[in-house]
Amino acid sequence: MAESGPSEPSETTPQLVEANSATRALNILGDRWALVILYLAFLGIKRFEDFKTRIGLARSLLIDRLRRLHKAGVLETVVYQERPVREEYRLLPMGRDLYRLALMIIRWEKRWFYDAENPAHRLKHRCGHEFTPEFRCGHCNELVSPRDVYAEPGPGAGFDPAPPPRVQRRSVVPGGNLNGGNPMLDRAFQVLGDRWTSHVIASAFMGRRRFGDFLTALGVAPNILADRLSRLVELGVLRKELYQQRPDRWEYRLTDQGRDLYPLIAELNRWGDKWLDGGLGPPLITYHRPCGHVLEPKITCDQCHQEVAPPDISPRLG
Ligand SMILES: [Zn+2]
Numbered sequence: 001m002a003e004s005g006p007s008e009p010s011e012t013t014p015q016l017v018e019a020n021s022a023t024r025a026l027n028i029l030g031d032r033w034a035l036v037i038l039y040l041a042f043l044g045i046k047r048f049e050d051f052k053t054r055i056g057l058a059r060s061l062l063i064d065r066l067r068r069l070h071k072a073g074v075l076e077t078v079v080y081q082e083r084p085v086r087e088e089y090r091l092l093p094m095g096r097d098l099y100r101l102a103l104m105i106i107r108w109e110k111r112w113f114y115d116a117e118n119p120a121h122r123l124k125h126r127c128g129h130e131f132t133p134e135f136r137c138g139h140c141n142e143l144v145s146p147r148d149v150y151a152e153p154g155p156g157a158g159f160d161p162a163p164p165p166r167v168q169r170r171s172v173v174p175g176g177n178l179n180g181g182n183p184m185l186d187r188a189f190q191v192l193g194d195r196w197t198s199h200v201i202a203s204a205f206m207g208r209r210r211f212g213d214f215l216t217a218l219g220v221a222p223n224i225l226a227d228r229l230s231r232l233v234e235l236g237v238l239r240k241e242l243y244q245q246r247p248d249r250w251e252y253r254l255t256d257q258g259r260d261l262y263p264l265i266a267e268l269n270r271w272g273d274k275w276l277d278g279g280l281g282p283p284l285i286t287y288h289r290p291c292g293h294v295l296e297p298k299i300t301c302d303q304c305h306q307e308v309a310p311p312d313i314s315p316r317l318g
């Protein structure tokens, strides 16, 4: 395979990787089913059987995913009936704070894969218009592009254990009769909903391009990395470019569609900074170059340019 060769590291997987909040967030959210569950929770689904009908996932897998989200502090269980005991799942503040990530997922899907049949693509803002959410700097109010930001180590800078291997060892295969025929945000879920795929993208935004750089940054097995890189090329998020001949060496760069995932990664970072910093403060601080301020993102409506908050949106999202 072109990716492996004498100049690529072949030592065993490193145990520690540079700490960053997007990676921490993806350790919880970088799973297709976790994303689908959260999406349905935002649409108001609470009960196990309702999740089950809509997702069409085996009972044991659904229970496992709900438990993980519960353990992470994203969902709580509330008994709504005593005999027999029945519980429902509700979003905790940490989970409700993901509505911004959901909006950024919708933004990306809508911009690149618009489907008039998908209700999520036809969200209405309180201004009464169907809208596409925008990602702006809270200080200068300009749209934020990944070229306009840079990061510096923050008080929580350091190292985290490499993401542990998990159940899902192969990248998600698209299509089929997933989700019980409910319209979902499939493209974004394919990109974010596989833990290594999403980690590779987050890493690409940190400037990594070469096989060996991804390997070191992620602590991932080389065969898994090779699989995810080609998957992302197939999905149109990365493109492969020759940077050396004889032997051929390739680097992976974000395409326009890939670069447009920046607001998702920035939202994962914001969420991770807020909920997963272990009390140490953010590992990285992002600055908006044009205004020089720390980036505090703001999500706005492209129709009326006002800020978007959960009660403003229909269908219900948060
Ligand atoms: Zn700014």
Ligand SMILES: [Zn+2]
Residues within 6 Å of the ligand: 125, 126, 127, 128, 129, 131, 301, 302, 303, 304, 305, 306
């Ligand atoms: Zn509006």
